[in-house]
Amino acid sequence: MTFRSLKLIDPLLRALDELGYDEPTPVQRQAIPAVLAGRDLMAAAQTGTGKTAGFALPLLNRLTLEGAVEPLGVRCLVLAPTRELAEQVYGSFRKYGAHVPLRFGVAYGGVPIEPQVNKLRKGLDVLVATPGRLLDLQRQGALTFAQLQTLVLDEADRMLDLGFAADLDAVFAALPAERQTLLFSATFPEAIRALAGKLLRDPVSVQASPANAAAKTVRQLVITTDKKSKPDLFLHLLRERGWSQVLVFAKTRKGVDQLVGLLQEEGIRADAIHGDKPQPARLKALARFKEQDVQVLVATDVAARGLDIAGLPLVVNHDLPTVAEDYVHRIGRTGRAGATGEAISLVAADEVELLRAIEVLIKQVLPREEVPGFEADHRVPSTGTPSKPAQAATRKPAGKPRTGGPAPMNSAAGKPAAPGAKTPAAPRPAGGFGQAPREAAKPARRIPQGTVVVAAGRGAKSAAKAAAKAVARPAKKR
Known part of the structure; x- marks a missing residue:
């Protein structure tokens, strides 16, 4: 399958050629047709598998063919949990949309709000934002959602982890009820599935890799x-x-x-x-x-x-x-x-x-x-x-035996073994992940009374550690 077979417009195909994108990834093959058709979507895939292009490309395609944005308006809103992710998604939209006549913007806290307000005055086809800063802009009257067609939640599970639940509720209340909603994430815990049940209407479910x-x-x-x-x-x-x-x-x-x-x-x-x-x-x-x-x-x-x-x-x-x-x-x-x-x-x-x-x-x-x-x-x-x-x-x-240290652990119970008990040795894994079978502790060997026993103490091991650390951190020149 090629990107052309997904029925993307020529300006997007040209940008993909310039970026060296040869063929769509599994999540893109499943998500792009659904988004182009206007369906709600719940997509899960590993990081690094092309989730952003999975929603950005079809949305750019639709926005280019369907009308124009009005002042203070936003046609597509992407919510992200962190500033870094917001910047990355914004950069992706700009790269994929290099040859289409659309306006893009990004908004998050930690930086002055005035440049973001100024950019919104002419309206934005795509706004990528963190929830808190988006609500600040809305309360200042810097944007309206009357034109909103699509809401994207990117890494929604992380937004809930970071305590954005109340902000998300406020955002959802401000958005038009009639809209397309897309959820993309690498993980979908039960809290997100419950949220999806409230937000999505007859969604297409995409599972491009094991959760x-x-x-x-x-x-x-x-x-x-x-x-x-x-x-x-x-x-x-x-x-x-x-x-x-x-x-x-x-x-x-x-x-x-x-x-x-x-x-x-x-x-x-x-x-x-x-x-x-x-x-x-x-x-x-x-x-x-x-x-x-x-x-x-x-x-x-x-x-x-x-x-x-x-x-x-x-x-x-x-x-x-x-x-x-x-x-x-x-x-x-x-x-x-x-x-x-x-x-x-x-x-x-x-x-x-x-x-x-x-x-x-x-x-x-x-x-x-x-x-x-x-x-x-x-x-x-x-x-x-x-x-x-x-x-x-x-x-x-x-060839390096352990000396000294705490009492050996019983791997089955996680408790110190009885004095003299022998800890099962772990096998060397062969080309992957190994498991050692359980082994019962052997009875302690009796030592005749009066026998002198010489055991290695912690001093030898501590000396070895000190020597290794001295190599790791050479003395500074004075």
Whole structure:
């Protein structure tokens, strides 16, 4: 199937040729005919599969053929949860609509409202906005919805996660009842399905890929360590593995700033994106990262959606997300449009339940590794599999026995084993995700009274860790 066979007009086909788009993706093949026919739509697909073009192209097609916008009017409204995603969708409309006589605009908070008001005076065929700023513009009388034909909710699940429910209700109340409504997202939890039931009329349902699934082109890996060792481990991996461009996700704004500060102290080009950053600074950091003027971009989940970085090779989860679905969106920044990518998560013992929730969601047990010198003192317990308890695959450096550390864990019960009990060894996974069969603890071997036993203490391991960290962070020149 070609884009021409989808009956798009020539100006759009010319733009697609210039962008190098050869043939539609599965979600585009299913969505474009439905949107052209004026149907309501509920579409789910993995990130990086072309959802934006799936609604932008048919809407541009219809808007070009059907009338003109009036002053203060808006004919198509796209709501997005974050400023970054709003900018990305707006940019896509401009690229696809390069050869059609339509007006586009974007509106979000964190920047002056006056330029947005000025642009709306002549009316916009397409407005991409975040809910809060859209309501501000409406209350100021800067726009009207009398001409509105289509409402698009992009990543509606994220809007509810971020607390936009009341704003969305206010927006829906202001819009004409007679309209086309499109819902596009990578995940559709029950809250969104309930919302869809209220908003959509006889919708076409598109499921272009399994719900909550990670792209098969992304290699996923867990590296276990202690929480306090994560910054130094990341710095070690960055240098040891020669990462040239990496997007890192941290849980908090403070954590983002601390990691960026550490990297900059070590002479590494790093920048940050989070909610406390002014929008111009966020856009500048993203632009520098795309141009590879910045080697490491550290962000909170504000960047988990809306960052489209061509050819991004690697995503690192410095901290696991508290919402399992956000893991899918984070790693979806790499491996886009069929390209290969890698996603590495640094996981400490206190994150085991977050890891378990992620593995249940994606129906995979993620393979594990340990890096010599950064092994966890507090071991990350086995998570098993989403379907039945089992020991997760763990890869350890060959020939390096563990010494010291906490009591071995019983992988079935998640409790310390009895003194002298032997912990089942995890098998080396062969080309994928492995599971170890349960193994009963063996009785402790009796030691004759009076025997002197010499055991390795924690000092040897601590010394090894210190040596590895010294390599990761060379002394500064005075």
